[in-house]
Amino acid sequence: MLERQPRNKTDFQPLDWRRSDRDDIMARIAAAGLIGMGGAGFPVVAKLRSGIQYAASTIIANGVECEPGVNADRALLRHYLPDVLEGLRIAGACLAKPALILAVSDQSIYQAFVDKGELGITCRLVADAPSNGEERTLIGSLFSDEIPTTRYPSQCGYIVFNVATLFAICEAVRDGSRPRDRLVTLFGEETWVELDTKLGDIGQTGATLRLGSTATGRMASNDDVVSLTTNAVEHGIDDQQRACIHCGWCDAVCPRHLPVEAMLRQIQSATRPITLSSEVNACFECGACVVQCPSAIPLLDLLRSAKREVENERRKQVADLRFQQHTVRAAETIKQESITRSTRIETRRQW
């Protein structure tokens, strides 16, 4: 299983990272254009620099994969664990002797690691529940440490890399190759997919394509492409949608304890504006509610569009306020100018 296109040539000279300078490793990672492959796409070099600046003491390899129906990271850990761990060591070489931690949510992977053991790397098992793989939640469950929303974890001593990112770091440094493909859960099956492949060329096309898992993916068309941040390509469940029966199951599973049902009610009603705006913005799109909903309502799509709407509404209000202030000030300036002018004329007459 897991067939991968062989590579004919390397993009760079392979680098012996154990004997290399930190700056050389960082330059190589920058040249390969690596970004976080967990979903957010944050540039790897920027994260490492921020970690160096704030003296981060811990690097976490995030193999906690809790999106329902996505197993790309699990498959990577099963088949390419040594490369992922080497990537973790390479990232560690950029910092001053950080603690290296591999966090996984899969019992069998954890067991396999523990049985073999790896010098200098600790493996931690995290409960397999929606949203546990989100980096702030992960740091919270591993170290009971709360990262304020205004700061990055790298500014608080923790660097979190998705395992796929570490794998790409390893290949870029050790083998000298740019990322050209990634492991994707393709309609339920883990497959290596070349980057920039159009979804229409993969097969199984349809009206309900999603870039990402069934629950959390964004609606996509045949022309969208697989990118570094694509962990899955799935079909949506839009065709099974029914009316909300207010069962409250979405509220019960929300890890942020957001009033999902009340938000849905506001989004679906014609009354505007949405007053639960801070709640809408607090959603971090884990998809737990979508999995629970018995009526197959695309809650995440609705919440995402509500986020845009809330942002637009806020922008409009600021613009309105600033325009009113501008009008008042412009009128005052004109008044002031006319006073200045008339005093000037009067002074001249006295002459």
Added chain:
Amino acid sequence: MFEEVVLVSLTMAGIGITLSGGIAALAKWTESRQPIDSLVERVNGLLPQIQCAKCGFPGCRPYAEAVIAGERIDLCPPGGSDTVQALGHLLNRPVDVPAETMDSDQVAFIDENTCVGCARCIPACPVDAIVGAERYTHTILQEHCTGCELCIPVCPVDCIDLHKRAVHA
């Protein structure tokens, strides 16, 4: 017995229809007694708040006041047909789709190599989004710029361009 059932059904239905008719009439009456101020706010809320003055009024709020006073509702190009439809629905006026529409998700950007610091664009900005002083290079606060294009014609060196607004993920 069966006649009784029919009679009771008809009575209940009659009471129901009378009461619901009353409620509908009451709702219509309260709707018609909206104070003018709140109506201006509602119209203003439907306008895109770009303050581009393309409607012929100095900004969105003045246009909203004019609309309440009887001005046409299809003068807002950035709002496009959606705004006209929303306004028509709110004010119960007939809707024609406007001829002109424009992309409203843009921001202005000053090319700092060309800007001579003349400060003419600063008072032109309806939302005070341009920072700078005479003889110093200006810049535009992307956060507050509405993309109204009002600064473009006043610039003597033509250093202002429109860009697509950057989306923060």
Added chain:
Amino acid sequence: MVNARKQLPTSRVMLHVIGALIPGTVIHAWLGGWFSLIVLTTSLVAAVVTELACTRSWREITDGSAVVTGLLIALCLPASTPWYVAAIAVLIAIALAKHAFGGLGHNVFNPAMAGYCAVLLAYPALVVEFDTVSGATALDQLAHRGATTIDELHKSTAFGHFGAAKHEWLNVVFLIGGLYLIAMRLIPWLLPTCVLVGMGVVSFVLDDGGSSASHGSPLFNWFAGGTMLAAFFIATDPVTSPSNRNGMVIYALSLGAIAMLIRKYSSWPDGLAFAVLILNCFVPLLEQLPRKPMPST
């Protein structure tokens, strides 16, 4: 994770509810005799036909909500009800109480209770609990008695030990069905518990130890009439009950208390249906109650 429930579509949820109701339906049919089967059949057929007429689509039938409504009405109506009255109840429930409000999920009132109460108020003479076994139920006896005490009721051979006229068996079966739904995590345990607590507290306060004015112990009231059916299957209707915890507690406690007050002080034998409809009016308000705050992260 607070809730370990697998993904379940609405139609499967309704199937579980119907399954939990089946034992109670069998007991009900056994108590009511052949007449109750006529009511049952009429209700179910009327439910499906009305739902089809209102939605004009086969897909909506498959969510099972119409069948549940029809079944609940059949379980509320006495066996002696004429078939056309049952049909009218279902028609009002589905066409008026559900689809006139915008269909499943948008109805303010519990459809089954709205339909049942409509015929109860419109045709009181035709919808009288008249048990073929004993002649009348214990709650009827209490509502229209001269000087019967609870003790005399208990001694009477027609009535059971703590309930009324084998109604306690019906209630026990519905209790088991309800516990099954709780075990499947399909209904919250808090809601039926609070209904029973609300009813229990009021009946305990009103219970004076068995005088002719007394209305029985909490135990008697829990197992009389339609208590368990209402607490586990009707009050828990997700559409017409609050989904937040605080609202749920207020809703359920008041429901039980009001039902008990109606039993005691009105001329109606049972008050659960009215109590459900009264509390339905307050659900939009109860939904506004504050809920668990967001964590600060």
